[in-house]
Amino acid sequence: MARIDFYILPDTTLEARLMFACKLADTIWRKGYRLHLHCEDRTLAEQADAALWDFRPEAYLPHALDDSDMAAEVPVTLGCGALPALRGQTALLNLHPDIPDGVERFARVAEIINQHQDVLMAKRACWQRYKALGHDVVPHKLGRAAD
Numbered sequence: 001m002a003r004i005d006f007y008i009l010p011d012t013t014l015e016a017r018l019m020f021a022c023k024l025a026d027t028i029w030r031k032g033y034r035l036h037l038h039c040e041d042r043t044l045a046e047q048a049d050a051a052l053w054d055f056r057p058e059a060y061l062p063h064a065l066d067d068s069d070m071a072a073e074v075p076v077t078l079g080c081g082a083l084p085a086l087r088g089q090t091a092l093l094n095l096h097p098d099i100p101d102g103v104e105r106f107a108r109v110a111e112i113i114n115q116h117q118d119v120l121m122a123k124r125a126c127w128q129r130y131k132a133l134g135h136d137v138v139p140h141k142l143g144r145a146a147d
Contacts, residue, residue: 001135002109006127008141009114017095017114018048020142022055024110025093029061029075033107034090036066037078038100045078048095052076097122099129109135 009020021037028035039045045065052063064070066079077084083092083102091108094100097119103109113123130137 001133002104002106004109004111004130004135004137006111006113006123006137006139008139009112010143012115014047014116017112017116017119018051019055021048021093021095021112022051022061024112025052025063025076026056026059026061028091028093028108028110032089033075034086034088035076035093036084036090036106037076037093038083038096039078039080040096041080044095045080048078052078094126097126099126104133104135 007020007024009016011017025035025037037045037048039048049063049065052061061076062074063076063078064074066077066081066084071077071084080096083100083105086105089107091110092103092106093110093112094103095112111123111126113119127137
């Protein structure tokens with residue numbers, strides 16, 4: 001069973017959720033994992049792609065949309081369709097409101113919750129489903145200073 005980490009943010013905005021996703025993606029990559037950011041739709045995938053370019057001006061996190069020519073060559077991909085085939089030790093950062101099929105294939109899974117009502121409701125349901133499937137679910141409640 002995969003370990004599922006839920007990061008609980010105090011903020012309500014999409015921007016805060018995306019900024020934390022960028023920081024978490026950078027941390028996961030630096031720990032040696034490949035990473036896939038699973039998004040709700042193409043718009044969110046493109047917003048996350050742009051955020052990854054801008055979040056740290058002094059460094060570059062190698063990433064690409066999963067339907068681009070570069071996807072096979074970078075350690076971080078973003079997409080909204082079916083989960084990609086795994087290459088090595090891969091983590092999943094799930095920005096989709098639901099749990100995607102195939103989540104159990106990933107070494108680690110991260111979920112980001114902010115205080116927006118729609119996100120809270122969707123991620124509560126995900127939490128319950130992960131637990132029912134027997135996954136180890138670990139909460140991380142973050143304060144403003146940890147963002």
